[in-house]
Amino acid sequence: MSQFVNLEEGTSGQLPMGHRNGTNTGISGHIQRYTLDNSGIEVQGISSSGRESTRPFYEKALLHWKKILRIFWPLVKISPFIWCANKISIEPFFLYDTVINSDKKCVKIDNTLNTVGLILLPFQILIIIGSFAFLARARRVGLLKKRLHRKILFLLLLLDSLTYIPIGPDVLLTNAIWPDPELSNRRSNFYAANLFLLQYFLTVILLYIIFTRATRTWATLAKTTWAKAAFNLLLYVHGGHVFGGLWYAFSIEKEIGCWKKACKHYALECPLGYYDVCDLNSPDYKFINEFCQTKTQNTAAYDFGIYHDAHESGIVEMWNFPRRVLHCFRWGLQNLSGFGQNIQTSTDAWENIFVISITIYGMVLFVFFIGNMQIYLQSQTKRSEMISQKKQEIEQSKSFKKLSENLQKQIKRYQPEKWEVTKGGVEFGNFFNNLPDDLIRNIKRQLCLExxxxxxxxxxxxxxxxxxxxxxxxxxxxxxxxxxxxxxxxxxxxxxxxxxxxxxxxxxxxxxxxxxxxxxxxxxxxxxxxxxxxxxxxxxxxxxxxxxxxxxxxxxxxxxxxxxxxxxxxxxxxxxxxxxxxxxxxxxxQVQAPPPADSQPQAPPPPAKPPAQQPASEI
CATH class of the missing domain: 2.60.120.10 (Jelly Rolls)
Structure with a gap:
């Protein structure tokens, strides 16, 4: 006899020999699988006649584990969405981890952000595990048996792999701070930056796919009119956040490029990686100020292009982190909403690619927003027409005409937007839908009493x-x-x-x-x-x-x-x-004719109960 565990009540029992449930039974010590609940999470219970004393411990452990899964499983279902939103919200903050020291012409690292990143890392790992757990669950319950579903799973895993790769924004300035003499500093910097930008676009695509599939499968989310508007606003705000952070990081890289060009212009031997050393013994590189005039737009010597505002405002030299983020966030939103029309670029190719990315992303968000607004307005127009048609049909019905003028006004005035429209026309029960009890009572008096x-x-x-x-x-x-x-x-x-x-x-x-x-x-x-x-x-x-x-x-x-x-x-x-x-x-x-003294009052019989037969269907 093999043992089984009742996970609902915490009791154990026996199964007959030869019982088959997809696993081997009847042999002591074999591993048998038990399904906790409809979440699809399975655990394994070990049945052995030699461990009678330890069985209560396993039963309690399984019950506690089941309760934990029931609590957190709804969060696991939306963990891919949470992960993508978390990624595009938190990672751009690490683009602000460098600050320029204009006096010594060097770059310093803000270690506060690195500490915050280490604190947030465990939560990101949990969200990643939840994302793959949800995909594994979908495959196990048979949702991905069809070829189309397998292609969708492959696409999701490919996007997941590219978006989950921990390409920290710190690598954007890695080569600027620790340069490699065999590689072009500037080219490797922009390769890392555009890799981060590509990863962001892939994350947005994955986020859009998850949201679209959720609106098709979750009835509550599909009926919510503001869900798509909120999602569009989320992408717009995050876009301004990301492009503002990239603009800040590229501004610092542009400053470093100007320093290098100044060294070549004055034919001076600048030490390798001098801008990474901000100590008291740093040499005087104030001659760079004459060449890299950040306060004035001197395009003859060096053209900062779209990054001139960052240097002119001094935001790249500011240690106040909230002010840096707010200023760059404003820049990102302003140029994203204007599709990059007011940006004056230089002739640099990568700078123009960055502006083109802003324009394309802004146009896509605008088209997405216009499409959602059109769908919303069409649904509102259709709904208004249905309510108007419903109101007209009710006013023309005989039941409505039998009511007094006062009740007719109350019915037409009270929440007409909640009237339901049926395919067969106006139903009699719609008179009483979403109406207060006193109004329903008055309608029944006038229609039914006669x-x-x-x-x-x-x-x-x-x-x-x-x-x-x-x-x-x-x-x-x-x-x-x-x-x-x-x-x-x-x-x-x-x-x-x-x-x-x-x-x-x-x-x-x-x-x-x-x-x-x-x-x-x-x-x-x-x-x-x-x-x-x-x-x-x-x-x-x-x-x-x-x-x-x-x-x-x-x-x-x-x-x-x-x-x-x-x-x-x-x-x-x-x-x-x-x-x-x-x-x-x-x-x-009894009040008119009192009963004899020896008679005793009888209690009234209990009220009748509804029969087992079901009454006519109500509307």
Missing amino acids: LLLKVEEFRRWSEELLDELCDCAKPVSYAEQAEIVRRGSSIDEMLFLVQGKLRTYSLTSVDTGSAASPLRFETSINHLEDGELCGEELVAWFQADLYSSNLPISTRTIQTIKKVDAFALMSYDLQNVFIKHQTTLSTST
Whole structure:
């Protein structure tokens, strides 16, 4: 006998020999797999007859692990989205980890950002693990069996591999600080920068794919009108953040390039990597100020291009980190929103590529935003037309015209945007959707009370009981040619027609006067129209036996000729009101004629409960 563990209740039991569940059973000590829940996370339990004392520990551990997975599994599902958003939000901050010392012409490192990066690294690793766990889960449950799904998985893994590579922004200035004499400093710098920019674009593509698939599979997100607008704003803000950070890093690289050109211009031997040493013994390189005039736009000596504003404002020399980020963020948003039209570039090729990237990204975001706005406006226009059509149909219905002018105004005024539109037109129950209780009660009084008074028994009842009957009445609708009651079935409701037409079929026996065939049955057909009712047999039935648990049998078949709107009074509701009516009559009789002294008062019977048979569908 092999053991099994009940993960829901924390108990263990035995399975018969030969039991098969996709794993080997019946052999002590074999590993058996158990599925925790619908999250698809599986654990392995070891069943061994020699470890009876340790089984409770494993059971408790499995139960605790299951609870933890249930709590954090929803976050695992969106971990790829969180990872991408986290990547494009945090990594650009490391573009600001260098500051220029203009006096000594050197570059210093802001180690504060490196400390923050080490703190955030474990969280990034957890998000990466969650991303691949979600993809593995999707493949295990069979979501990726089709060839198309496998291609999508391959694309996601390729984008993941390129976006998850830890190309820290610190490498942008690695060669500027520790130059390699065999390579061109400037070229390697820009290669690293454009690699980071390419990685950012791939991350945005992956983020867009994840968001698009989420809107197609998550009903809640698909119905949210502001989701796409928020996503577009997220990409716009992050774009300004990234391009602002790159602009800052390229500005420092441009400054270093000017220093090198100044050394060549004055035919001076500048030591290798001199701009990385900011100590007291640093030589005086103030002659560079004459060549690299950052405060004035001297394009004859050296053209800083789009980076002139960074040097003129002194932002590359500022140690105040928030001010640096805010200034560059403003620059990124301003030029992204203007598609880079106001940027004056130099003749440098990589600088122009950077500006082209800003223009293309801004245009893509603009087209994406315009498309979302167009979809939103179309949906709002369609929704407005549907509400207008619904309002017009309700105003033209007979039920609406029967209401007083005051109630008509209240219905048209109260939350028309919440009215639901059905394919078959306006349903009778839509009068009562999203309306306050007091307004619903008043509508029922005006539409239903007049119909109730057509029953002779109800005319003798008090106003309080009639109001209770109105409250019990439920608005129902029946489609054309629908069968409401079949001959021989029980009658479980009274139907008061507000709008529509019914046809009834009943069999009538006719005496032929012949001994061979004394009786002959004929079909009698009648019609019921607006203001009439059916199911009045229930009134006589409860008058004869108030506490009967059975219901009367219908002697006719009732079918709709065209669409019917009506109020349905269910048998159990009618029986309860009858009991209250009988109790009221008994109480009033006892007050008028006191009972003998030896008589004891009897408790009223309990109210009737709804039968097992389901009533007509409500709208």
